[in-house]
Amino acid sequence: MIEELLPESVVTVETHGDEGFQDAPLYPEEEARVARAVPKRRREFTAVRACARRAMEKLGVPPQPILPGAHGAPTWPAGLIGSMTHCDGYCAAALARATDLASLGIDAEPHAPLPDGVLRSVSLPAERERLTRLTARLPAVHWDRLLFSAKESVYKAWFPLTGKWLDFSEADIELFADPGDETRGGLRARLLVPGPVVDGERLDTFEGRWTVRRGLVATAITVPHP
Structure with a gap:
């Protein structure tokens, strides 16, 4: 769904429903951010990062932690720009190389x-x-x-x-x-x-x-x- 809204230079990964993404492993730094979170928040946090790491792999970038920065915005590896979203039953991540786009939001x-x-x-x-x-x-x-x-x-x-x-x-x-x-x-x-x-x-x-x-x-x- 998201991919049709974006140019070919953007890599997207999305999931409708759980599809196992909510059980993906977290890095210790990420785990610390949701240690006290309610189950729904933890599932969404985990699933959307699983989507983002699969998108990194598609771009040839080693998967790594995605920590919330200022105002909760995700912190991306050097050279990448991206955006994530989640709501009930749906998660998606979109990533691109910073040389291809200045910024994006989904x-x-x-x-x-x-x-x-x-x-x-x-x-x-x-x-x-x-x-x-x-x-x-x-x-x-x-x-x-x-x-x-x-x-x-x-x-x-x-x-x-x-x-x-x-x-x-x-x-x-x-x-x-x-x-x-x-x-x-x-x-x-x-x-x-x-x-x-x-x-x-x-x-x-x-x-x-x-x-x-x-x-x-x-x-x-x-x-x-x-």
């Missing part, structure tokens, strides 16, 4: 409406107006959840480039459905704060893709080198 969520009150807290008035129009035209998609997922992917791509927090209100996201297909499309995020400088060029927009499949919504942002 996110998956259950394809269901957001809880009451959440949309207003995570969206801008202009975004809500666009969602109203999209819902009237393509009601099978839970656009509020899709917007939330897109915000998460934008942040995951933003943070490695800046080391700074990005509030929900600091990116204005527009969603598009592919012509004749309401199960996938594109997205564009206009940054409302000074964007990251990549290879000497300041970026003011991020672009990506989304899909709805198997009861999930997934989004991905890729930041190419200028």
Whole structure:
């Protein structure tokens, strides 16, 4: 599912359900991070790292610990960039060489409406107006959840480039459905704060893709080198 949202330079590994990933071994450094975690958190932490290590192997990089860094963002081996996501019944990791992409972010969520009150807290008035129009035209998609997922992917791509927090209100996201297909499309995020400088060029927009499949919504942002 995630791989269709990303360029060929990105390696992805995903799992629907458990598939044994939740029992994969952890490195001692990782074990220490979840020693007191509740079982659900431990299973997700383990499974998504198993996905990431398989992606490392596909890139020819020896598997190694993936520790949470600042604000929980994963710390990748030198020369790699990547992103991970997990929700009930699904885990995925996407990795690429830093020479191929500047950054990327992925996110998956259950394809269901957001809880009451959440949309207003995570969206801008202009975004809500666009969602109203999209819902009237393509009601099978839970656009509020899709917007939330897109915000998460934008942040995951933003943070490695800046080391700074990005509030929900600091990116204005527009969603598009592919012509004749309401199960996938594109997205564009206009940054409302000074964007990251990549290879000497300041970026003011991020672009990506989304899909709805198997009861999930997934989004991905890729930041190419200028």
